[in-house]
Amino acid sequence: MQYIQQEKLHAIKETILQRKEKLAENKRLDLATSHNIYTELTTFRLDLLTTYAGSLLMEKEAANEVMAQWGNNMANLLVNHGLPLNLALEEISYYRDVIGEIIKEEAKNNDFSLDAFYQLISHFNLIVDNAIQFVSKSYVKDYTEKINYAQYAIDELSVPVVRMTEEIGILPLVGDLDTKRAQYLMESALEKGSQYKLKWLIIDLSAVPIIDTMVADQLFKVIDGLQLIGIEVLISGIRPEIAQTMVNLGIIRSFSSLHQAVQYTNSFTGSLM
16 A cells, blocks of 8 residues: 555554454354354354455455455355344444454554555455445345245245146146246146146146136136147136136136046046047
């Protein structure tokens, strides 16, 4: 840095590194009294202190790179262990004050000019601000990816194609069927129907409370798509209010119960044998 000799910066860096184990342990003990957290964070505290110390001698771009790596690692830890973002932000802010005191102490001992002290403390504060930014962005990214993956798993489980025989499959639907889930239904039905080489697929709507016109239209598209690959579709579990909607869209092969639909397919496949 322009106003500070490198050996003086090295002295501050070494002071931080010499104290980092004690500083990390103090924070661990403090956190243990205020949070019920069983995840070991000492390694990340030591990494943060080491990164802070080393970044005092780095230019802005290089310091940002090492802080970005720390922020990414810390965010992964938080998301994977279900810990809140404010935990990392608390750690970052805590060491801002601690290291700020070390910088002030060393600046006095080494007779820093006002310009040199201001430049160093400004540089360090920028590093801390960037650490907050990096860990926050990484946390949001990792958390969003985890939520999306969980939602994908839920969607997959909520549209299960059950193979009843070599030729017949059943797709029981439970809960509200919105347009997004209806789209996933189409993808899953086509994929599994083709994979299982089904000739019949029964879509059971017994546990679906409401189907509006838009969703019924999506179901109609599912039926069209399945028929294009040679799969005959039956609808079971139709209540009067749902039946009226689907009849209006031209879906006419339906049954009031899954049992009736299964009987129909069994008798029909039996007649082909």
